[in-house]
Amino acid sequence: MLNLSDKHGMIQKIAEKLAKDKVAPRAKEIDSTGAFPWxxxxxxxxxxxxxxxxxxxFGGLDGDITSLCLVIEELAKVSGAASLIPLAHNVGVxxxxxxxxxxxKEHIYSKMCQADKTCVVAFALTEPDAGSDASHMRTTAVKEGDHYYLNGKKSMITNGANAQFYSVFASTNPSKRTQGISAFFVERDYPGVIIGKxxxxxxxxGSDITEIIxxxxxxxxxxxxxxxxxxxDIAMSTLNLSRPAVGAQAVGIAQGALDFAxxxxxxxxxxxxxxxDFEGVQFMVADMATGVEAARALVYDAAHLLDMKVYERDKMSAIGVDKMSAMAKVYSADVAMKVTTDAVQLLGGYGYTKEYPVERMMRDAKATQIYEGTNQVQRVVIARDIFRNRMG
Ligand SMILES: Cc1cc2nc3c(=O)[nH]c(=O)nc-3n(C[C@H](O)[C@H](O)[C@H](O)COP(=O)(O)OP(=O)(O)OC[C@H]3O[C@@H](n4cnc5c(N)ncnc54)[C@H](O)[C@@H]3O)c2cc1C
Structure with missing residues (x-):
């Protein structure tokens, strides 16, 4: 049970109502047509x-990571894809x-938040040959006078085809490896921005992942x-901030599958x-529910630490927020995979059909083990933090 502030409680209620009234009735159709739900x-x-x-x-809620987690969890209970779109958008911001x-900020936020247009943002780090090892990116931004010339290809970018704005990472000095990487804000309308496959x-x-050239x-x-x-550092700080929200998404998917089962x-x-009434089923359900609650506790613990405004990397490392953030993501994603698989099992043959939502939830859960750094990479982050002071 979460102990939420009034503001967090209000945000959660709004998200819960929207999820139930507007998203849930669309979830099956979004999954079957794949159309981006504008x-x-x-x-x-x-x-x-x-x-x-x-x-x-700017029309914002002045919220924090906990607010983001609450919204994403509620949406994910009914549709993984419908939760991924605002999640990836907020990661892009x-x-x-x-x-x-x-x-x-003034310039970007006022453009992003214009009343007559819905603008979506994307976070563009991954490349065809640089996924877990994103530091090997090939995209370059070469400086000439007062301008940079951006060349390269990003891949699997959520919201890529539908975004108006991208946060893009490119090397301004390839010989310096990670220290030569810079972050840019790029608009879809700039000449030379091409949406790939x-x-x-x-x-x-229903959420797209796309190449951006x-x-x-x-x-x-x-x-x-x-x-x-x-x-x-900007990319790593972003991922530390966003991983609890991926954890919240996984918790939401798992909760949705558990409730249905x-x-x-x-x-x-x-x-x-x-x-x-079968004890074998009761034990399964007990384990599923325990996993979901444990994952939720980790997610909101990590979110709370981040909301204590310990964004700066040195402070963040000092109190192990990188580790907590990675733990929230890795544990919740693994729980979501297990719980959704068990939910399919509990429905027997019907669980394996598209008539029921649990097979969709199982497919959606898999993604949470892969993006925002795979679960293997999260374990590398956690172990590195644990052994930080002992390694030479
Ligand atoms: C649905 C979806 C949405 C996505 N959205 C975005 C987005 O919005 N923006 C973006 O930039 N990217 C996005 N991605 C890309 C995602 O972040 C990458 O797929 C992920 O980081 C893994 O990279 P890769 O696919 O190249 O796999 P690889 O890095 O090639 O990894 C392959 C396997 O090797 C393992 N592995 C790699 N290195 C190690 C290691 N050191 N130790 C142990 N195992 C290791 C991995 O865990 C994995 O199991 C998205 C991906 C998906 C599937």
Missing amino acids: DLVDLYKKHGFLYLMLPEK MPIMVAANDEQ SEDKMGMI FDNVRLEKENLLGKEGQGW VEYAWKRVQFGQKLA
């Missing part, structure tokens, strides 16, 4: 979910929150976020009794 994104905008952490003067100066995914269908895109120096060479077990009769 109508829902418009509703997210109306409810402030696209500007969760932005100041109120984070490099700006972390690194933009006041002038840049979209992937045909296993799950999270940069063909000699001319950027102003004002497009640089932070300073040259700070991009790697419990209802089913209560109604389905075999051998003359409810499934819920």
Whole structure:
């Protein structure tokens, strides 16, 4: 049970209502057609979910990581894809929150939050040959006078095809490896920004993952976020901020599958009794529920630590927030995979059909073990933090 402030409680209630009234009835259709649900994104905008952490003067909710987790969890209970769109959007906004100066924020936020247009943002780090090892990126931003020329290809970018703005990471000095990476804010309308192929995914269908190609895109120096060479730290700070929200998404998917399986077990009769009366089923449900609660506790613990405004990397490391953030993501994603698989099992043959939502939830859960750093990579982060002071 979470002990929420009034504001957090209100945000959660709004998200819960929107999820139940507007998203749940669309979940099956979004999964089967794969069409990007612009109508829902418009509703997210109306409810402030696209500007969760932005100041109120831009229409934002002045929220924090806990607010983001609450919204994403509620949406994910009914649709993984419908939760991924605002999640990836908010991740795309984070490099700006972390690194933009006041002038840049004013400029970007007012463009992003214009009343007559719904603007989606994407976070563009991964490349075809640089996934877990993102530091080996090939995208470059070469400085000439007051401009940078951006060239390269990003891949599997959520919201990529539908975004108006991208937070892009590129090397301004390849010989310096991570210290040569810089972060840029890029608009879809800039000449040379090309939307490449979209992937045909296993799950999270309805949210797109797309290649973005940069063909000699001319950027102003004002497009640089932070300073040259700070991009790697900006990307890592962003991922530390966003991982609890991926954990919240996984918790939501798992909770949705658990709730459905419990209802089913209560109604389905075999051998003359409810499934819920079999001890074997009860033990499964008990383990599923325990996993979900433990994951939720980790997620909101990590979110709370981040909300104590310990964003700066040195402070963050000092109190182990990197580790907590990674733990929240890795544990919740593994729980979601297990719980959704068990939910399919509890529904038997019907669980394996598209008539029921648990197979969709199982496909959606898989993605949470892969993006925002795979679960193996999270374990590397956790172990590195644990052994930090002992390693030479
Ligand atoms: C649905 C979806 C949405 C995504 N959205 C975005 C997005 O918005 N923006 C973005 O930038 N990227 C996005 N990605 C990309 C995602 O972040 C990468 O897929 C992920 O980081 C893994 O990279 P990779 O696919 O190249 O796998 P690889 O890095 O090639 O990894 C392959 C396997 O090797 C393992 N592995 C790699 N290195 C190690 C190691 N050191 N130790 C142990 N095991 C290791 C991995 O865990 C994995 O199991 C998305 C991906 C998906 C599936």
